[in-house]
Amino acid sequence: MKNYTVFLSLLFLAQAIFSQQAKEKEPMKPIPEAKSFVTDHQGVFGGKPIAYKATAKETYLTNEKGDTVASFWSVAYTQNAVKNSAKRPVTFVFNGGPGSASVWLHMGLFGPKLVAVDSNAQQDDGAAPYILKNNENGLLDLTDLVFIDPVGTGYSRVVGKGKEKDFWGLKEDARSVTQFIRKWITVNKRWMSPKYLAGESFGTTRAAAVAKELEGNGQNMSLNGLILISQALDYAGSTSDHHNITSYLTYLPSMAATAWYHKKAGQGKSLEQFVQEAREFTYDTYATALYKGDLLPTTARETIANKLVYFTGLDKPYILKSNLRILMPRFQKRLLYEEGLTIGRLDGRFMGEESDLVADRPTLGDPASYQIGAAYTAALNHFYASVLNVTMDRPYRTSNGKIGQKWRWRTVPDGSYWEPTPVNTAGDLGEAMRRNTDLKVLVASGYYDLITPFFDAEYTFSRNGIVSDRVAMTYYEGGHMMYTHQPDLEKLSKDIRTFLSQN
Structure with missing residues (x-):
């Protein structure tokens, strides 16, 4: 009987090992040829006629072994025929979530075409057709723009030996976005260009983490500025919870x-x-x-x-x-x-x-959200197909709830002691600003934002080692996406234009 028990134990152990090996040997996801769509356009930005190129494409990222693991989707708008283009500013733009594509900043603020929604927040966007308009407040006269969709959003996905868990986490996300930015800068010969990040909501959490990440790994890249729209660096101030006293304070003024x-x-x-x-x-x-x-x-x-x-x-x-x-x-x-x-x-x-x-x-x-979401989704898909001539074999995901459910907030490796605390990348920003004395920050807050309150921005930026005399705080009579309010769209664009011109 004793030998039989030992036999069963060994059998169960072997089955467990086999099962684990089977999980680890998941079939490799195919690595299709990367798609690229290049078109030429004309527009008026800053009162100047600008000829520019739009490059919508997939960029493959690799792991430390050189294996292809992910496809990053981006759309870059770069001005044509620029003298000394290697030194022209470039701004990388992303939204938040985690699990949101860049559609909101693309079709709401920075892109060459914007979708029109009710400025006074009185009417639902209804059903198609929707109105696309020229972005008269666009910034292409000052900076090239690169819109990024992290893995699992837009058309971005894992490929080859990649796994979602390698990208769906606070640190993992920052590393992958950093790798994309370095690769884009290298391929396009823009190491001498002034560089900016523009993020919204969790995109500001990401921006602070990426700013720190860019300064390491033997490829030190210092940024000129961050544009933080509806900042969310310290989650103690933007998480309404029964036992979180900080949030009762930060939300009250909003x-x-x-x-x-x-x-x-x-x-x-x-x-x-x-x-x-x-x-x-x-x-x-x-x-x-x-x-x-x-x-x-x-x-x-x-x-x-x-x-x-x-x-x-x-x-x-x-x-x-x-x-x-x-x-x-x-x-x-x-x-x-x-x-x-x-x-x-x-x-x-x-x-x-x-x-x-x-x-x-x-x-x-x-x-x-639901009163404007359909307009943004339709506008982005129409713009891609009809203006940028994008044809893909899968739908563009404006958001992906699965990412938030699986997101890893842990800031230390598995096996290391970790006592969970509210997410906070404000310290990363403080460190980056002290190492890089040229790094400046624009913080844009909406008075009626009830998810990332403006008072939380003031609370966060008055501590965490942030260099306050290099931070510009601006306020708007709108909400989280203050640019849906036409007066705020104009004011925010002007404030960003001033920020870029002074850096």
């Missing part, structure tokens, strides 16, 4: 701004005046109260509740029952509760009607 917009608070004062009051209350009074918790005296609790009514427009009994802590999803449902409307998260100006009026959070998703 709640105040949004309540002001919907005429629920701050009437008779300018937006800037009301927001400044919210800043001062948050730092000077609210922070102390939250950290006291149940030690806060009853009279002080009543005083704080009254001030929160003043800033948020919510009723006092609700605030007291919330223990002076308003989660952002609840604010979205509660602000226009009497009107039966839910406000947007990406942009508090947007409103949606939901059938479940008493839910504690939105049930249809984000009105600021």
